[in-house]
Amino acid sequence: MSHTVITIAQQKGGAGKTTVAAHLAVALSQRGKRVAVIDIDPQGSLTQWHKIREERFGKGYTGMNFSALSGWRVANEISRLRKESDFIIIDSPPHTEADAKTAIREADLVLLPVQPSPTDLWATAATLKLAKDEKKLVKVLLNRVSPNSKMAQAAVDTLGGDDVLDNMLGNRVAFAAALFEGRTANETNPSHVAAQEVKDIANEILALLNLDEQEEEKPKAKKKKA
Ligand SMILES: Nc1ncnc2c1ncn2[C@@H]1O[C@H](COP(=O)(O)OP(=O)(O)OP(=O)(O)O)[C@@H](O)[C@H]1O
């Protein structure tokens, strides 16, 4: 499969959608993939990040085709970009509004970032159901996982292991600090554990989509215990 649409969705605000969208877009672009990013969130956080990126590092540096839009344009833009991109990453707003539903309907993979806490997990059920009702491949990405916390395993137990990516993101300032600069943790400090976590997630997603055959690195199988 190519021309893959990955929609980052989660009705819970502040779960990490924008952070994941930026990091995944850059990680895939660093793997030589043609990446398009669409910000359909009226808050425009990813748009702001991309603006800083272009201003500071120039258009050539961004490594991705970026658009911000809403309404009927969303589906049109996705079908246009499918022709010229290997991956289309969509950052969606909190609350499953019409545009978020369109982005889920158009997705080949729906990624749901969630912080491993009971209230965040409960709030995830609706988005998970929506994606499943649309018969989408959907995976929960555990985000802001604290070291030595039992919460990640509790989340896996609650959601069921099949719905959760093996790799997860820790609770690390490096992710936010990098976005401030219009970059990602993979760029600000490629040897930092944050960068490795993102790489592992990108690898796992490529494997999940059967797109990893030409890649050297294989996804790292991690124990699901935090
Ligand atoms: N893995 C992480 N480690 C530390 N901080 C994180 C991590 N992921 C996200 N954050 C922080 O959590 C906050 C919310 O993240 P983000 O904006 O990506 O969430 P969101 O789901 O896009 O929010 P919204 O629903 O408002 O669009 C931000 O301050 C971000 O820097």
Ligand SMILES: [Mg+2]
């Ligand atoms: Mg956001």
